[in-house]
Amino acid sequence: xxxxxxxxxxxxxxxxxxxxxxxxxxxxxxxxxxxxxxxxxxxxxxxxxxxxxxxxxxxxxxxxxxxxxxxxxxxxxxxxxxxxxxxxxxxxxxxxxxxxxxxxxxxxxxxxxxxxxxxxxxxxxxxxxxxxxxxxxxxxxxxxxxxxxxxxxxxxxxxxxxxxxxxxxxxxxxxxxxxxxxxxxxxxxxxxxxxxxxxxxxxxxxxxxxxxxxxxxxxxxxxxxxxxxxxxxxxxxxxxxxxxxxxxxxxxxxxxxxxxxxxxxxxxxxxxxxxxxxxxxxxxxxxxxxxxxxxxxxxxxxxxxxxxxxxxxxxxxxxxxxxxxxxxxxxxxxxxxxxxxxxxxxxxxxxxxxxxxxxxxxxxxxxxxxxxxxxxxxxxxxxxxxxxxxxxxxxxxxxxxxxxxxxxxxxxxxxxxxxxxxxxxxxxxxxxxxxxxxxxxxxxxxxxxxxxxx
Amino acid sequence: xxxxxxxxxxxxxxxxxxxxxxxxxxxxxxxxxxxxxxxxxxxxxxxxxxxxxxxxxxxxxxxxxxxxxxxxxxxxxxxxxxxxxxxxxxxxxxxxxxxxxxxxxxxxxxxxxxxxxxxxxxxxxxxxxxxxxxxxxxxxxxxxxxxxxxxxxxxxxxxxxxxxxxxxxxxxxxxxxxxxxxxxxxxxxxxxxxxxxxxxxxxxxxxxxxxxxxxxxxxxxxxxxxxxxxxxxxxxxxxxxxxxxxxxxxxxxxxxxxxxxxxxxxxxxxxxxxxxxxxxxxxxxxxxxxxxxxxxxxxxxxxxxxxxxxxxxxxx
Numbered sequence: 001x002x003x004x005x006x007x008x009x010x011x012x013x014x015x016x017x018x019x020x021x022x023x024x025x026x027x028x029x030x031x032x033x034x035x036x037x038x039x040x041x042x043x044x045x046x047x048x049x050x051x052x053x054x055x056x057x058x059x060x061x062x063x064x065x066x067x068x069x070x071x072x073x074x075x076x077x078x079x080x081x082x083x084x085x086x087x088x089x090x091x092x093x094x095x096x097x098x099x100x101x102x103x104x105x106x107x108x109x110x111x112x113x114x115x116x117x118x119x120x121x122x123x124x125x126x127x128x129x130x131x132x133x134x135x136x137x138x139x140x141x142x143x144x145x146x147x148x149x150x151x152x153x154x155x156x157x158x159x160x161x162x163x164x165x166x167x168x169x170x171x172x173x174x175x176x177x178x179x180x181x182x183x184x185x186x187x188x189x190x191x192x193x194x195x196x197x198x199x200x201x202x203x204x205x206x207x208x209x210x211x212x213x214x215x216x217x218x219x220x221x222x223x224x225x226x227x228x229x230x231x232x233x234x235x236x237x238x239x240x241x242x243x244x245x246x247x248x249x250x251x252x253x254x255x256x257x258x259x260x261x262x263x264x265x266x267x268x269x270x271x272x273x274x275x276x277x278x279x280x281x282x283x284x285x286x287x288x289x290x291x292x293x294x295x296x297x298x299x300x301x302x303x304x305x306x307x308x309x310x311x312x313x314x315x316x317x318x319x320x321x322x323x324x325x326x327x328x329x330x331x332x333x334x335x336x337x338x339x340x341x342x343x344x345x346x347x348x349x350x351x352x353x354x355x356x357x358x359x360x361x362x363x364x365x366x367x368x369x370x371x372x373x374x375x376x377x378x379x380x381x382x383x384x385x386x387x388x389x390x391x392x393x394x395x396x397x398x399x400x401x402x403x404x405x406x407x408x409x410x411x412x413x414x415x416x417x418x419x420x421x422x423x424x425x426x427x428x429x430x431x432x433x434x435x436x437x438x439x440x441x442x443x444x445x446x447x448x449x450x451x452x453x454x
Numbered sequence: 455x456x457x458x459x460x461x462x463x464x465x466x467x468x469x470x471x472x473x474x475x476x477x478x479x480x481x482x483x484x485x486x487x488x489x490x491x492x493x494x495x496x497x498x499x500x501x502x503x504x505x506x507x508x509x510x511x512x513x514x515x516x517x518x519x520x521x522x523x524x525x526x527x528x529x530x531x532x533x534x535x536x537x538x539x540x541x542x543x544x545x546x547x548x549x550x551x552x553x554x555x556x557x558x559x560x561x562x563x564x565x566x567x568x569x570x571x572x573x574x575x576x577x578x579x580x581x582x583x584x585x586x587x588x589x590x591x592x593x594x595x596x597x598x599x600x601x602x603x604x605x606x607x608x609x610x611x612x613x614x615x616x617x618x619x620x621x622x623x624x625x626x627x628x629x630x631x632x633x634x635x636x637x638x639x640x641x642x643x644x645x646x647x648x649x650x651x652x653x654x655x656x657x658x659x660x661x662x663x664x665x666x667x668x669x670x671x672x673x674x675x676x677x678x679x680x681x682x683x684x685x686x687x688x689x690x691x692x693x694x695x696x697x698x699x700x701x702x703x704x705x706x707x708x709x710x711x712x713x714x715x716x717x718x719x720x721x722x723x724x725x726x727x728x729x730x731x732x733x734x735x736x737x738x739x740x741x742x743x744x745x746x747x748x749x750x751x752x753x754x755x756x757x758x759x760x761x762x763x764x765x766x767x768x769x770x
Contacts, residue, residue, distance in 0.1 A: 024762065259762060271766035278766060384504060385549035390710030399761040403710070421761060437549075 019221055021250035022260040025397035027430045029183050029253055029351065031222060032377075035317045036186045036310050041194055043321045044334055046093050050325030051103045051113040051362035052078065057150040058157045059085030064114055068099040074125045075301050078114055087148045087158050089114075092303040092323035094122035104361040106347040106354040113362065116325065127298040132205060140209050140296060147295030148302045148365075153177060153188075153256070153285030154352070156366040159292065162284070163209045165277035171210055175265055175276075176203055178219040178226065178286040179249055179256030182349030185369045187306045188286050190319045192219065192226040195293075196233035199286050202293030203234075204242045210282060215244040217286070218265050222251045253351060254428040258283050260397055272424050287368075305363060309335060313342030313372030322363055328370055329359035341374035350377075351429040383438040392431035392441055398424050402431035406444035414451035422448045455508030457655060461646030462515045462700070465636045468629055472578045473523035474587040477635045483527050485514030487534030495543035509548055513537050516556035519636025519696060520740065521563065524574030524587065524596060529567060533559035553747045554707045557740050564740075575599050575632040599632045600691045601736040609677075609684070626690040637693040647699030659715040660703040660722075665689050667723025668698075676731060694726065697739035707747045714753035721746045 055061030062079030072078055072091040079089035095116035103113035132140070145160040165171050176199070180188040192199060203215045217234065219227050227248050234244040247265055249255050259270045261283060268279040276283050284292070287306060294300040303324050310317040315336035322331065328345075332338060346353040347361065347370055363370075392402040400421035408417045422445055431441040469477040492510035496503045517533050537559035542551045564571045576587060577597045604612050616622050616631060625631060629639030637643075650656045669685035676683025689695065702708060702722050709718050722742045729738025 024760070269763040271763045272761065274766050382502070384502075384507070385547060387549045387705045388710055389705040393710055393759050396759070397762065399759045401759060424761065 019248055019250040020218070020264045021252055021255065022263045022397060024399060025395050025430060026252040026254065026260075027395050027433050028251070029433060031251070032183045032310070032350075033186050033189070033222070036184075036308050036319055037189060037223075039186075039190070039317070039319050041187075041190050041306055041319045041321050044323075044326065044331065046118055046323055047326055047330040048118050049098075049327070050092055050095065050116045050118070050323060051101070051327060052089060052092065052116060052325035053103055053105065053111050053113040053362060053364055054079055054089065054100075055108075055111055056089065056148075056156060056324070056365045057086055058155065061112070062086065062089045064097075064100055066097045066114070068097055070097045071095075071119060071122060072097060072116070073122055075303065078116075085158060085161065087145055087150055087160070088301075090148055090301040090303045091116065092325050093118050094124065095119050104356075104358050106356050106361060113325070127294075127300045129297060130299055132296045133208075135296075137209050137211065140205060143296055143299075144209070144292060147291075147300070149288065149291050149295055150302070150365055151285060152288050152291060152302070152305065152365050152368075154348070154366055154368060156364075159284065159288060162275075162277075162282055163206065165210075165275075165282065169275075169277040170280060171277055171282050172212055172214060172280045173266060173282075174203065174206055174210060174212060174215040175261060175281055175283045176215065176217040176286050176289055177256055177258070177261055177283055178217055178223075178230065179261060180223070181220055181251075181253045181256040182351055182368075183253075184310045184371055185308045185349050186310075186319055187308045187368050189223050189226050191287055191290055191306055192223070193229050195290050196226075196229040197237070198293045198297075199230070199289050200233040200237040200244055201297060202289035202291075203244055204237060205292055205296045206282070206284060206289065207242050213241050213243050215242065216265050217244065217246045218249050218255075218261055219246060220251050220255055221248045253430065254397060257397065257426060257428055259426075272421075302365060305365060305367060307363065307367055308369040309372070310369065311342075311372040312374035312377060313338050313345070315339055324363060324365055326363045327359065328356070328361050328363070331363075331370065332359060332372075338372055339374075342372050343375040343380070344373045344378050346371040346373060351433065352427060379438060381438050383435075383440060385437065386439060387437055389436060391434040391436065395430040395434045397428065397430060398426070400425055402441040402445060405448050406439055406441050409444045409447050409451075414448045415453065417448040417452045422452055425449070455512060457653060458512050458650065458700070459508055459515065461649055462512070462519070462636065464646065465519070465629075465639050465642040465696075466515065468639050468642055469523070469635050470584055471582060472629055472638060473576050473635065474579060475584045476587055477518070477523050480521070480523070480525065480527065480530055480635060481515060481518035484518035484530035484534060485511055487531045488514030488517065488538050491534045491538040492543070495539045496547075499543055499547075501543075501547060504548070507548075510538060513542075513555045515636070516700060517559050519700075520556060520560045520634045520693060522571065522574035522576070522633075523635050524576045525567075525570045529563055529570060532566070533563050536562040549706055551706055553744055554701055554704050557701060557744050560740050561744060577632055578630040578638075580630075597632045599736060600626070600687075601730065604687075604691075605730070605736045612687075623686060623690060626687070631691070633691075634693060634696075637696040640690050640695050643695045643699055647695075650699070656699070656703050657712070657715070659712050660708060660719045661698040663716045663719025664698040664702050664723045664726075665694060667720045668694055668726055671724060671727040672730075675727070688727070688730075692730070692737040693739045697722070697726075697743060701739075702743050702746075707743075707750060709750040709753045709757075711754050711757040711759060713757040714750070717757075718746050718750060718753055721749065 076091045077088045078091045096119045098115040102110045105111040149159040151157045231246045291302045404420045405417045425445045488510040537555035541555040541558040545551045627640045672683040672688035673685040725742035726739040
């Protein structure tokens with residue numbers, strides 16, 4: 001016991017003198033970011049056809065507001081949420097609407113989407129700088145909603161809801177998530193380098209909406225150039241009413257998970273099933289903050305996305321600015337095709353993403369990467385039985401028991417897994433990453449969530 | 455798994471120089487039998503054959519390590535059937551066995567071949583005459599283990615038989631004492647264990663709690679007077695070190711939670727000392743581990759990992 005105490009004290013002292021991090025669990029997968037980290041964001045030419053999925057965010061999917069054959073300009077609203085939580089959808093390009101079709105989807109297999117055919121005869125739209133500082137809080141909130149902003153770091157939660165926390169949970173801190181802890185992905189990294197001033201201005205917009213002045217930007221320490229760029233921009237933009245600081249974080253996956261990030265930066269723990277506002281914090285991804293900047297400062301809705309295309313299976317890795325609705329097949333064609341080494345295509349990061357089985361799948365607002373992985377970047381060995389080594393329990397940042405969940409699911413007893421905390425699992429994949437038996441523990445967790453009752 | 459095998463190779467090589475070349479033969483027979491039984495069991499039960507994972511090799515080595523160096527070669531073969539077929543695959547295969555397969559087999563052999571298993575101890579060799587025990591009738595040369603001498607004749611006899619007190623620790627630590635094939639060299643076992651710790655395949659919780667409890671309880675109750683026992687001798691004799699570093703912390707049969715592991719380790723240590731001091735056998739760690747094995751899942755049911763944060767407003 002004394003031993004436990006000593007090691008814990010040592011870790012505590014160590015952490016106090018070094019980088020911010022969360023104490024429990026986490027893993028260190030190979031970062032594999034070097035392929036794209038130094039590549040500037042390039043704008044991909046607009047493809048001839050776009051498939052804009054109607055359900056881009058958490059909440060109710062949009063209903064189309066345009067009929068077939070209608071002509072839309074870039075940025076026009078093409079879908080609205082009539083009932084429930086959601087944000088409008090905008091035309092990524094000037095186009096002629098072809099109608100609603102079923103589109104392939106990485107998680108939902110298929111989903112309804114608006115098919116748009118690019119129409120170059122419609123005049124282009126230009127955005128110019130607006131004087132947002134004069135706008136009131138409600139007006140800014142309305143604009144964020146109207147611009148279709150959602151958490152594009154991955155979750156897809158409508159941003160205007162996050163920016164309007166319940167009055168009984170006073171918020172005092174805004175955290176910008178620039179951790180980008182998923183291997184391979186460098187989209188946020190590049191945006192922090194190339195749009196540091198825009199991100200900081202976006203942060204000032206959010207601070208104004210929330211009526212607070214403390215903004216902390218968390219960036220993993222493997223991006224020293226981004227830390228430097230953001231520190232410079234933050235210092236230039238800080239004032240008495242907006243104190244923006246940059247906080248280097250220890251490189252540890254999942255540092256960019258909302259609850260872990262809040263703990264790393266503020267030491268506060270968000271209770272299970274609660275939102276960050278319960279501990280007085282609002283978290284936005286740096287790319288979402290950039291989108292909020294574009295919406296408020298330029299009046300430009302969210303219909304483009306910076307994403308990383310990487311892996312040994314693609315001819316030319318890149319950080320691309322693409323239109324929402326661009327098909328993966330068009331991206332592959334633009335980047336010179338795949339290499340013979342290609343073994344698996346993953347949409348999203350290697351830890352949390354989903355393998356896809358078709359290239360006819362469109363980019364959504366939340367797509368941060370498409371990875372073309374070779375045989376030596378993945379593990380295709382068959383999984384075996386659980387040997388109860390407990391590594392998954394050690395690795396779980398939420399203190400859950402993935403091994404027990406998996407054993408119960410295998411024994412067709414998924415209904416009994418709530419006791420192991422399946423509903424607190426955010427599917428970071430640390431458990432599956434460390435499992436020596438190669439068990440697909442995240443998939444077991446997802447199955448358990450579907451079958452168990454809360 | 456293969457790292458564990460590699461950690462078991464140095465004690466095996468040393469055992470050849472302590473007890474002769476037949477330790478290598480017994481270990482080979484045991485490993486080959488375990489692998490063969492594993493393949494046969496999996497074929498028979500219609501499961502995927504997974505002998506390449508190294509698990510059966512470890513069981514084979516550990517089984518050989520806990521039996522005396524002078525036993526007939528048939529014993530490890532029977533032990534392999536017990537360990538792998540009955541102890542592992544009939545219970546569901548790797549991950550589903552309740553008891554440590556190697557120790558289950560040792561207990562089985564001790565019950566079925568009590569004479570061979572309790573009297574085939576050989577005195578250590580001193581002149582690299584590793585072939586001298588080959589073909590000889592072991593009954594003529596067997597000796598008693600230090601723990602057996604301690605139990606029946608007392609500490610004075612141990613010192614008389616195995617050298618002066620200061621020498622005993624050194625000889626025992628190096629491994630030159632009667633005992634099971636792989637249990638005698640404290641040095642190499644500890645080095646192997648430390649390497650596994652360094653590679654983070656094991657944690658300190660079980661080895662430290664097992665050995666700490668053995669030392670503490672032996673010191674308290676193991677001597678002629680209270681607090682008169684010899685804790686160092688207790689750790690260096692019998693299978694304490696091998697059990698603590700390579701058997702009690704077997705992933706499948708030990709608890710996963712760290713608190714559970716500490717309690718489990720204390721239980722193993724306490725039962726070991728209880729059997730050594732009050733039981734019928736001179737050494738007790740085998741039964742101590744087997745008795746604690748089924749409690750692993752119970753302990754894990756009691757002690758849960760600490761969740762990130764509880765739901766607001768109490769449990770849900």
